[in-house]
Amino acid sequence: MNVRDSELVSNRLMSLGYSPTENEEEADIIIVNSCSVRGKAEDKALGKVGLLCSKVRPGVHVGLMGCMAQRLGESIFGKVPGLAFSVGTRAESRIPAILKRLETGESNICETGVFDEDSPNLGYVAPSGKAVQPISSFVTILFGCNRRCAYCIVPDVRGNEHSRVPSEIISEIRALAGTGVQEVTLLGQSVMNYGKRGFTWPSDIPSPMGFTEPLPRLFELITRDVPQISRIRFTSGHPSGVTNELVRAMRDIPQICKHLHLPMQSGSDRILKEMRRGYDAATYVEAVAHLRTAVPDIAVTTDIIVGFPGETDADFEDTRRVMEAAQFDNSFIFKYSPRPGTPAAQMPDDVSEEEKMRRNQVLLEDQDKRGLAMNQKFIGQVTEVLAEGPSLRNSTRWSGRNSQNKIVVFEPTSSISVGDTVKVKITDAHPQTLFGELA
Ligand code: SF4
Structure with a gap:
């Protein structure tokens, strides 16, 4: 979501005549987008913004945006001398006006007090001045x-959940398709709650497939109104959102990719309850089974937190066991860090750093073995890949992703272009990557 917010700010500034630079030393304005989800992410953003403020040329403005800006409010100026402005989440639309205020000599501008509920983000402006769309x-x-x-x-x-109305989403996707975008990933912290609050699905938009839930209806609408979009992804999920309609949409709408990111966080019922996740391990595994029965080739990935307060060896072993039962294609493992103001921050952070590290490592090793076994099932199969261009590790080869969101590396031909959908026969598999040749 931060990547998207940064793009929107960048596009808006370009539409106002600013041009982007990869080189910090050339920039007249530098805005650091920040994440508060873990302590480490905040430390990195704080370090980066502090360093920038201490070394920029006179007249260069450094600003902060995103969750850490929202959380720290005015206090950020005490932590980072020289910071010109700080803009919270849902207030990015104020950045152009802030830049004007800076020109008049204002400084320490803080826009983090309220959420812009009516106009929650900057809105889409078609990118300009970028070499590659x-x-x-x-x-x-x-x-x-x-x-x-x-x-x-x-x-x-x-802030509280706030769904965008379908017409806004469709016009953004239509504009993206106009620039060559073929794949969209629909984002929401709890994306399956789309349209459930503060929003009623317009009665004049029919559902030929008979859906009543807003998210499947949105999928249908995108396929109807923006046929250039060949792939739709969405993230992040919650087991309570794995409804019959959602599963039917994933099975029957060809544009929906065969991948779901469904954070589990723990496999221990006791810890899940302490985490207030709203499900137990059995319910979680049932949701995955429901998906796999209807969509047998679906890939399921997850997030896990190790070292939550009170997590015992037995709780951790439950997590290992449930991860094996769920057969995740990939897992993102995080070491718990208390976040100020949350209920968990009141609990003793009683799992030592060494033990968190050990549990993290054990789960990574388990996942590597599991990921390899899951990927080896692709060997000999032909899979459709949206070609993204030369591979980062070896530029003589190309890479892209298949519907299951697996990275596929292959030998290109001279006629291949970025954005082509190609068929690749898989010849080798690593835990995170598939390798193959054009079929
Ligand atoms: S972890 Fe829970 S509270 Fe946080 S964004 Fe996800 S669903 Fe919402």
């Missing part, structure tokens, strides 16, 4: 979150 783009459909998991700071810094 992307083929894949994020589109935020839902801001904020109402779930209030015990460890999570997101509801505090991104």
Whole structure:
């Protein structure tokens, strides 16, 4: 979501006549977008913005945006001398006006007090001045979150859930398709809650497939109104959102990719309860089974937190066991860090750093073995890949992703172009990557 917010700010500034630079030393304005989800992410952003403020040329303005700006408010100026402005989440639309105020000599401008509920983000402006247009783009459909998991700071810094109306989303996707985008990833902290609050699905938009839930209806609408979009992804999920309609949409709408990111966080019922996640391990595994029965070739990925307060060896072993039962294609493992103001921050952070590290490593090793076994099932199969261009590791080869969101590396031909959908026969598999040749 931060990547998307940064793109929107960047596009808006370009539309006002600014031009982007990769070189910090050339820039007249530098805005650091920040994340508060873990302590380490905040430390990195704080370090970066502090360093920039201490070394920029006179007249260069450094600003901060995103969740950390929202969380720290005015206090950020005491931590980072020289910071020109700080803009919270849902207030990015104020950045152009802030830049004008800076020209008049104002400084220490803070726009973090309130959320812009009516105009929650900057809105889409077609990118200009970029040499290469992307083929894949994020589109935020839902801001904020109402779930209030015990460890999570997101509801505090991104506010209550707020869904964008379908017409706004469609016009953004249509504009993206006009620039060559073929794949969209619909974003929301709790994306399956799309359209559930503060929003009624317009009665004049029919559902030929008979859906009543807003998210499947949005999928249908995108395929109807923007046929250039060949792939739709969405993230992040919650087991309570794996409804019959959602599963039917994933099975029957060909544009929906065969991948779901469904954060589990823990496999211990006791810890899940402490985390206030709203499900137990059995319910989670049932949701995955429901998906896999209807869509047998779906890839399921997850997030796990190790070292949550009170997590015992037995809780950790439950997590290992449930991860094996769920057969995740990939897992993102995080070491718990208390976030100020959350209920979990009141609990003793009693798992030592060494033990968090050990549990993290054990899960990574488990996942590597599991990921390899899952990927080896692709060997000999032909998979469709949206070609993204030369591979980062070896520029003589190309890479792209298949519907399951697996990275596929292959030998290109001279006629291949970025954005082509190619068929690749898989010949080798690593835990994170598939390798093959054009079929
Ligand atoms: S669902 Fe829970 S973890 Fe995810 S953003 Fe909402 S409160 Fe945070």
